[in-house]
Amino acid sequence: MGDGIYWPTFFFLLFSALACGFALAVVFSRNVVRMAFYLVMSLASTAGLFFLAGEDFVGAMQLMIYVGGTLVLLIFGVMLTSQKQFVEMKTPAGQWIVGLVTGCALVALLWMAAFETPQWQPISRAEAEAVAVQPTATPIGVALTNGRVDQLDQPDETLRGGMSSYLLPFEIVSVHLLVVLIGAAYLARAKRRSPSAAAPG
């Protein structure tokens, strides 16, 4: 069965252990800022998994936008709203138990499904090592603009012809982001209290 450790598996186990560990820590920790920190660690190790799966463009994207942008936003949110509470926002014990039981059941179900289906089983070691290292940025860039590089050797003709690039969704997302930008700014804007609106006593 192959000679010696197959390194990608070792790193996969390492990163997934980190990701799941910190994800569980997020669920169980009570202090909001600690939750945010564990989430950062969990998402960073997921980015590691992306690198492992050969998608370093998406990994770098995750690090930059998701962890660098979204979570900083979240931490700003935590800072703006963190306040001394009279009683800790503790969910009563009962709900915890129900939650955990359903959670474990769901995980077991998904794992059973994952490991049973034959198509998703790992390929042989020789085959894995034969896969060539290819640049990942250029195909994604081209796919976003006008060509589907990866479908070049698609066997049947119709499929290859029919493959359209991701230009349209790319434009839609950019417009969508603009709309969200304005919407969020409008929602959280400075409340200008007009002189007439007198708050009742």
Place this chain on the structure above:
Amino acid sequence: MAEFLANYLPAWLAYMVAGAIHVGLIINLVAVGALVFIWLERKISGRIQDRLGPTRVGGKFGWLQTLADGLKLLTKEDLVPGGADKMLFRIAPYVSFCASIAAFLAIPFAGGDYPFIVQHVNTGVFFVLAVLGLEVFGVILAGYASASKWSLFGAMREAAQVVSYEVPLGLCAVVPVMLAGSLDLVVIGDVQQGWFTNWLIFHDPATFLIFWVYFTCATASVNRAPFDLAEAESELVAGFHTEYSGLRWSFFFMAEYGSMFSVSLLASILFLGGWNGPLPITEWLGLTAANGDIAWYIGQVLGVINVIGKAVAGVCVMMWIRWTLPRLRIDQVMATCLKYCTPLAAAFFLGAVAWQWSLPGRTFFGLLESPAELQSVSEGWSDATAAATDEDEPEASEDQTVSSEPSRKVAAAKLTGAAALQIASTNLQGGK
């Protein structure tokens, strides 16, 4: 490196040792870099302020001063403030330190077929910018965890500043990527071979200007010089690391010097030709791969010295600015970012695109000479495809000896890239 060792050691040990050597080199680079910079900063600030700086500590120019600092920091007591969130307080410096060290993973020190790089990530620029963004977490946690109003002020200021300066920084970094045609730092470095006229900074006026915008944003994103709001001692006592002392404080400082070094390394590779010196000395002395490994190795070492030299020059300029200019106010810092840096970066980016569109592949100094030689760079993809396609089949059937691995990989890389570009051009013609 790992393949080279695989001939002598069992495979997994080879990877382990190669990894250890890489990490060792990087940690040394940053640690020694920090040591040198602390001493350099004292000397430069001394010279600027018409005094000598350390002279007597260990030897002639007081070069042991940093060691003395280090010992002092080691012996200082690491105290944790009472109300602090213990766990986050302890972890914060290490998060910020790891973030600034991780940036060195993808930075090459010498190019060519076997680049001197820890991990040849082909989205190098993107990876470095992403990791630099993570350093802000260390600061936020430090600010929040030390439970004092002043550190919270400092942390929030720094977070706002670094996050908002990532936008113009990214915009400026995209121009060299566009000119060199790839996110891979090694390719960007290799495009700038030969005379200094090939440097991307002289590629066209827009890129020249965007270099200065890049340098300002870089100084701001590592919190130096006029933008060092986070540890503005006149207002916030010492900003987010008020409560830190001893070793933890030194980690923050190593992180700051590390990210300053990595940002100037990036500047030197993206704009100032990286390992290609102003004059093509390696070609003149014949130190290229053509005549033997030893010559090639010396050529590479010259390249490494070149890169680090330029980076140290960049850091010296940052120090020089720091000791002359007063500090900006937080809203002025934000205003410069949003009102000046981002529009300027966008404008120069459009300028570079216009230049690239009208005179593809022509540099400012290359306007006079015939464009042939430069043309090859962009066309390199196509003829490589022709070469790769026919000689690829026989090669694939050879045995999977480890030694031939790199050349095949590079050819393959060219293949997919070239194929992609060809399709792009065909579609374009088809589309028009």
Place this chain on the structure above:
Amino acid sequence: MHHFMLANLLTEPVGVAHYMAVGAVLFVCGVLCMALKRNALGVLMGIELVLNGANLNFIAFGSRFLRGEGQGLGLDGPLMALFVIVLAAAEAAVALAIVLNFYNNYDSVDIDRADQLQG
């Protein structure tokens, strides 16, 4: 579960199933977080975890190393992951704006307080 022998796990390459297993754990942690947390920002973090679990599956199916050449999703996997990441950022922005408004009116971010619609 015959194939799942821990002994040779380290020597055999990892398949899509293993990625999906990790994705499942992340997904469930996200759902639990959304369900159990009373702090609005905790719910937001739960949503991030759920999206991340989904992303992992996309990447797993699109990766060449896991399915060998040319079987899986090819380029669609990573591209979908990109769109998920970008849209998650937008979603977080809007969600945060809502939470801040909630905080403005209720002096606290405890979602149990949002019981205005109850009868």
Place this chain on the structure above:
Amino acid sequence: MSGQAFVDQLKQKFGDDIVGANLENVDPWVEVTAQGLLAVCQHLHDEPSLAFDYLNSVTAVDYLETDPKKAAKADFEPHMQVVYHLFSMQHKHSLVLKVIVPRWRDDVPGQLPEVPSVAGIWATADWHERECFDLLGVKFTDHPNLRRILCPEDWVGYPLRKDYEMPTEYHGIRGR
């Protein structure tokens, strides 16, 4: 200022509020009663020909001969003087106003003498009067926030008074 003519002019305008003047001294001064102080100051400040818009200093002097031998020879009764030094930016001339108040209101030790506050006319008086209150124990009525400025908030006694004894200890620190 122009000596006796000015004093008579004031007397004619404010009648018995002006109780006296001393023109022989190096800095001649005019004595005013506590009740009339506000009116006189407002007049001095607003009158264009005088225009005393700059208040140099408000201070108080405690006249009490503590050692019995000299007390007999002293030619003054124990009293307190609140001294105002005024200056005019336009005419570049200066004036000294004095208010004679008893050391304790109704001679009951512990009740501070009261003088109306001129903080309304000159903003600088706010801090100067707080210093007088802090060090010499003169209560300025209608002062925006009359509390100690130099000594700690909970300090007992008024240090610059002649009959002041240093407290034996303050928060555990030995005084004498």
Place this chain on the structure above:
Amino acid sequence: MVIGVARTDFEKLEVYQLAERLADLTWRIALHWDQMAKATLGGQLIRAADSVGANIAEGCGRGSYGDNRRFAKIARGSLYETKHWLRRAYSRDLLDAGQIEQLRSIIDELAPRLNAYIRSIGRAACNPKTDTTDYGPRTTHMSTLVDDPRVIEFDVRTDEMLVNMGPQHPSTHGVLRLVLRTDGEVVSEVTPHLGYLHRCAEKIGENLTPRQWIPYTDRMDYLAGMNMNLGWSLTVEKLLKYEPPEKGRHLRVIIAEMGRIASHLVGMGAYGLDLGSFSPFLYAFREREKILDLFEEVCGARLTYSYLTVGGATADLPRGWLQKCEAFLEQFEPIIAEYHALLTTNSIFIKRTAGIGVMSPEMAINFGTSGPVLRGSGVDHDLRRDGEEIYTAMYDGYAFEVIVEKDGHYPKDHKYPAVPHEAVLGDCWHRFYVRMLEVVQSIDLVRQAIDRYSTAEGGYGEPRKLTEKLPKGEAYLETESPRGQMGFYLVSDGSSIPWRARARSSSFCNLSVTSDLCRGCLIADIPAIVGSLDIVMGEIDR
């Protein structure tokens, strides 16, 4: 005139009813606690809970909106105190889940209502335009501002934060403590706290003869010791009606103006430090060291000189000192251009100081400011020209112009850097600029004084006898010291020991302006404003 009548029927207020329910509930809960808990925690908890309702009621009964709002805020304070005691009870397991639920529902409903109630006081019944309610003595700088309904609430209702800047803060020039009420970065209220360096020098002045008190004047403005000595000596000479010889007067001009240069150098360097640039501070001290060496030759001390004394000076200038002094001025003049390049005309410095902390001339006069702070606001007043006879006698015959922006421009006797268009008269930049120009003015004065001193004949002014009997009477004199007008007030009863020795400090009045200048500015502006006032705590606290 509409008298805003506060609602007296507080019983109908929901806020009040909630407070009542809270108080009774805590009473019922604390009733069954054990003896120990009841004695310690119970008493405090009930007192706090009752005081919430009590304060709301008292606020309504007070009749004026200001008091009503103040008592409502005290009620909010005691609500938070109740929360504190409940947390303690909770952590000591004195409350069971049911009780917590009840308490929490009341408190979580009471808190926002109380805030809304506080905001609504004084607004529901009156509309700002027609409201002429008299809120107590309308003094020009009343500290309790009426809540203007048009105030724009920031996007997130961040609650106020009290921040202590000092007394051991690096940028407050010594032991000054500023208590800032900040909302995020914007400072809404600054209250300076003084007295940390109070040594009661005036009490000691009542036990020493005037000449023995000279060293105490050194330690008031310790950056310009010579000018302090000069001020006290002139006051005593005014009382003695003594005229020092002509040579002594020119000696005093040389020493005083050199002291001014040294003090302004420190002011400039420290201001650069406040704004973050470190190098000007070292350049300034390099030059100041040379002046201190010169002073050391004259009187042996570098900081607390006690050189100028009643009657003249303790000793004459040593031989060759004047040539050294001229040599220093020679090499110092071109360096000033460097300081201008480093700070005055530096665009970031201008950004940080122009238009910040603007003070109108009327406000400057009203607050009794003096020196560069007064002249920075355009008030043409300098005691060396407009002071009392005995002081201006020292400077008569000297050609010098007062550094102030008169009808649009500064004096043109030297080539000075231009005023940037962003700078508004009376802002931090102008105060700094006036100080820099005064250094050049002092150089001219010292040069003229050196020529006059060398030609004048006669003694340098022998100091008077140590225990000389002072004539009965009093004298007050102000001199133009570097930071402003330093006044000394000497009352004597005929014996050799003064009856009262008072020092009127210029920085004391200059500092009193901070709370008005810093209202609504950013935190980073506070060191800029306080630095531009160039205060020294020794002089303020005396």
